[in-house]
Amino acid sequence: MIKHLIRLFLLTGLVSTGFYRASAQDAITGVVKDESGQGLPGATVVEKGSAKYALTDIDGKFSIPPAKEFPFTLQISITGFQQQEIEIYEQPAEPVEVVLKTANLLDEVVVVGYGEQKRKDITGSVASVPIEIKSQPVASVERLLQGSVAGAVVTQTSGQPGGGVSVQIRGNNSITAGSDPLYVIDGFPVNNDYGLTDAGVTDGSKINPLSSINTADIENIDVLKDASATAIYGSRGANGVVIITTKSGSKNKSSINYDAYYGQQKVLRTIPLLNAAQWWQLRKDAAANSGKTVSIPTIAGYSLDTTGAGTDWQDAAFRSASIQSHNLSILSGSDKTKLAISGNYFKQNGILQNTDFRRFSARINLDHQYNDRFRIFTSLNASNTKANVAPTAIVGNLLLTPPRAAYLSG
The missing domain is CATH 2.170.130.10 (TonB-dependent receptor, plug domain)
Structure with missing residues (x-):
């Protein structure tokens, strides 16, 4: 009899432990409201110190996986309201209710x-x-x-x-x-x-x-x-x-920041134009309608191919262009002095061949409070820019250029 009771006790303990582990992995649910009790849709709920986050639905409700270990902190924020932090010490039995106060802008x-x-x-x-x-x-x-x-x-x-x-x-x-x-x-x-x-x-x-x-x-x-x-x-x-x-330095705080960006640009849609054969046929039809004849022109011993696709000048002129930016800043400060040093490299290639813009820049901001009546502030900015610029109306000329391709007569 005693053996059966011991087995039953151990089995109950195992079941209880398994239930606790399963429940510890349940999602943390809750609702975010304003001071009037209305749900706030679009509020961000972030598990502090991790990449886990959730957004509230139209009724202000959210669901977010818990951390591996208790306790942990939830940060709740939305534009126009003061950010609030909530400590979660154990798996809550009821949904968490958060009331955000309006920010005093x-x-x-x-x-x-x-x-x-x-x-x-x-x-x-x-x-x-x-x-x-x-x-x-x-x-x-x-x-x-x-x-x-x-x-x-x-x-x-x-x-x-x-x-x-x-x-x-x-x-x-x-x-x-x-x-x-x-x-x-x-x-x-x-x-x-x-x-x-x-x-x-x-x-x-x-x-x-x-x-x-x-x-x-x-x-x-x-x-x-x-x-x-x-x-x-x-x-x-x-x-x-x-x-x-x-930007300037912060009092009794130092930081080094680096951020970078890279992207691609391209023409989403070009204007449909005639190819060389279609262009030549249109020109012959126009000449016939006016009672004239037209012959294949030659240029410096070259005849113009009017039977194939010719040249797509838009495809030849436009390209997929990159844009990138790199920023490095050092911010530091003490009780009386604030210092900010930054450098930047920015490069944007144009979607038109042989066009671009490049910038190297550096900035130093120094703010020193000598006493209650005397303050020195210095802002020094140095920049070097270079651009390759396309002539005016280059795109319009591309559209007006015939698509015919030249080849040597003979």
Whole structure:
């Protein structure tokens, strides 16, 4: 009898242990709500210290695998709400309920022309570029405004890598003068005059002066859109002002950061054109309709092949082009001194043969608080850019060039 009881006890212990191990692997479920009790869809639930994450559904519910060992921490975040962390010490018997508080965006500090203010104290119209947009690898800073600032109309004036970008914040205010805003980088106005850079050709696209700035160095981008900009900067701010603040070191904190990007660009769709035989037939039909005759032309002893496919000039001119960016930054600081050093290599090949844009840049930001009344701030930026630019109307000429191929007569 005693032996049977011992066997039953051991069997029960094994079953209990097996049940605990199985339950420890069950997913952690829960719901994320706002302060009114409504579910928050699209919230991110991350298991801190691992790559496991989950997104809440339309009702705010989520399910995420647990860590290998308890306890562990869940981070819950969504735009417009304060991030919250929850410690999970054991497998919860009930779904976890998380209530997020609304973030007070009015307490954010915004850089204006004459210093820094809290957003709630600003009477003018100020827009800021979201942090997700600022991390994009682009040739010039104006492209970061596209689709991220309400009311800003950003137009690419050419397909040339590193080429010009037209930005209108307050509409087209002049018939003959430009409508681009004033750019202020770390307190220094920058002249965005496209006439100063011709890339070595007189009939090609102009290179954007702002393409010499590494966008990875940018900390904040604030846009002054109303008349308050003219009160600060005078007539130069009549078209709006874009205030750019670059990164600086952190107090009593050091870090070394490296990030890289590589991508491919290509023409998604070319314009359908006639081949050599179709082009020659069309030309003969046009001559016949006008009562004329046409013969195969020759050029310097060469006759033109009008029977085959000829040359697809679009296929010959366009290519699959690469774009890459490499950034290395060193940030450091003490109680009184902050230092930021960064370097960047950016290379964008154009989808048109023999076109590209290359940039080497380096920046040093030094901020030293000597005492309560005296502060030294130095921002030094060095940049070297080079571009191979295609002549004007090259794509239009490709479409107008006959597809006939030449061969030696004889």
